[in-house]
Amino acid sequence: MLHVDDIQLSFGGVNALSGVSVHAEAQEITAVIGPNGAGKTSLFNVISGFYKPQKGKVVLDGQDISGLKPAARAYCGMSRTFQNIALFHGMNVLDNVKLGAHTKLKSGVLSAGFRLPMTRREERDLGHEIEKDIIGLLELDHVAHTPVEDLSYGLQKRVELARALVMKPKILLLDEPVAGMNREEKREMSRFVLDVRRNWQTTVLLIEHDMSMVMEISDKVVVLSFGKPIASGTPEEIRTNPEVINAYLGVGDEDTASSEAAE
Numbered sequence: 001m002l003h004v005d006d007i008q009l010s011f012g013g014v015n016a017l018s019g020v021s022v023h024a025e026a027q028e029i030t031a032v033i034g035p036n037g038a039g040k041t042s043l044f045n046v047i048s049g050f051y052k053p054q055k056g057k058v059v060l061d062g063q064d065i066s067g068l069k070p071a072a073r074a075y076c077g078m079s080r081t082f083q084n085i086a087l088f089h090g091m092n093v094l095d096n097v098k099l100g101a102h103t104k105l106k107s108g109v110l111s112a113g114f115r116l117p118m119t120r121r122e123e124r125d126l127g128h129e130i131e132k133d134i135i136g137l138l139e140l141d142h143v144a145h146t147p148v149e150d151l152s153y154g155l156q157k158r159v160e161l162a163r164a165l166v167m168k169p170k171i172l173l174l175d176e177p178v179a180g181m182n183r184e185e186k187r188e189m190s191r192f193v194l195d196v197r198r199n200w201q202t203t204v205l206l207i208e209h210d211m212s213m214v215m216e217i218s219d220k221v222v223v224l225s226f227g228k229p230i231a232s233g234t235p236e237e238i239r240t241n242p243e244v245i246n247a248y249l250g251v252g253d254e255d256t257a258s259s260e261a262a263e
C-alpha cells in the first residue's frame with residue numbers, strides 16, 4: 001500500500017534518516033516508534049512531502065509520489081494530522097471539519113470565490129455527507145455547532161481527526177494522536193482509530209510515544225533509533241526485542257518501551 005524505500009535525509013551534517021524503509025500494508029495499522037530525536041517526525045515530513053530527502057522514494061498504491069508536493073499527495077489519497085492542534089478558532093466543529101474538503105470539491109477556486117450555484121450545492125451535499133458519516137462515526141454530533149475553542153483537548157483532537165478524514169483518504173498519517181491526553185481520552189481515540197479502519201478500510205500509519213496505545217492497536221511496529229531502523233514486527237515481537245529495549249534505556253521513563261508496554 002505505502003512503500004517508503006531507503007530514505008536518506010540530512011540537515012547539514014546531521015543525518016536525520018539513514019536507510020529507512022517502512023511498508024504499511026493495506027488496512028493495517030503500522031506504528032513508528034523510537035526515542036526522542038530518532039527521526040519519526042522527519043520521516044512523516046518526508047512521507048507527506050514537507051521534506052525532500054536526498055535519497056529514497058515514497059510509493060503509494062503503486063504510484064511513485066516522491067516528486068509531489070503535500071497538496072498533490074493529498075489528492076492521491078494521503079491525509080495527515082499534526083502534533084499541535086491546528087483548528088480555526090471562532091468557527092464551529094462542522095465548519096472546521098469541512099475545511100478538510102477542499103480537494104473533494106470539483107469546482108475550482110474561482111467558482112468557489114464567486115460562490116456560484118454549483119459550489120453552494122456541492123458544499124451542501126458535502127455538509128450532509130460529513131454530518132452523516134464522519135461527525136456521526138466520531139461521535140461529534142452533540143458539539144457539531146459548538147465553537148472549537150470551547151471543546152476539551154480530547155475533543156479538539158477528535159475534530160482534527162474528523163477533518164483529516166473528510167477526503168476519505170486511502171492512508172491516514174497520525175502524528176502523536178494521543179499526546180497530552182488523559183487516560184480516558186486516549187482510550188477513546190484508540191477506539192475511534194479502530195472504528196475508522198473498520199468502517200472505511202483506511203490504512204493507518206502513526207507516530208506515537210504512548211506505548212500502551214501502540215501495543216494495543218497496531219498490527220505492526222517499526223522502531224527507529226538515531227535515524228536508523230533497528231526493528232520491525234508485531235507488537236509482541238517488539239516488546240521483547242533486546243535491541244529495542246536497549247535503544248530506550250536511559251532516555252527516561254516516559255519513553256521506555258518495555259515498562260509502558262507492560263501496563
Ligand SMILES: Nc1ncnc2c1ncn2[C@@H]1O[C@H](COP(=O)(O)OP(=O)(O)OP(=O)(O)O)[C@@H](O)[C@H]1O
Nearest residue numbers: 011014015016034035036037038039040041042043
Ligand atoms: N528542520 C531541521 N533542521 C535541522 N535538524 C533537524 C530538523 N528536523 C529534525 N532535525 C534533526 O533530525 C533528527 C531527528 O529529529 P526528529 O524530530 O525527526 O525526531 P523525532 O523522533 O520525531 O523526535 P521527537 O520524538 O522528539 O519528536 C534530530 O537530530 C533533529 O535535531
